[in-house]
Amino acid sequence: MHQFYVTDLQKSDTNEKLGLHQFLVTFSDKTKCRIFYEKNPDWKISSITRLLSVPCPICRRDYYCNCLDRFTDEIHQEVQDSGLLPE
């Protein structure tokens, strides 16, 4: 199983009306991804995408892939465990 360690969570955009929150996540190996969260009232990942400028955390390629979609639950768990998600 792939392990993710979240070292940074940076808020990049919020749409309060829709309850959508966009975050930039940095993992311990310096890879990054963009997560769209819904808060209603609990945090739930609505989608997760790579930043095209950084290789994929899983397959290490730098072109389009869907790896992160398979790890939504793991990544959400890591984000929660990191304690970086706002209340």
Ligand SMILES: [Zn+2]
């Ligand atoms: Zn990949």
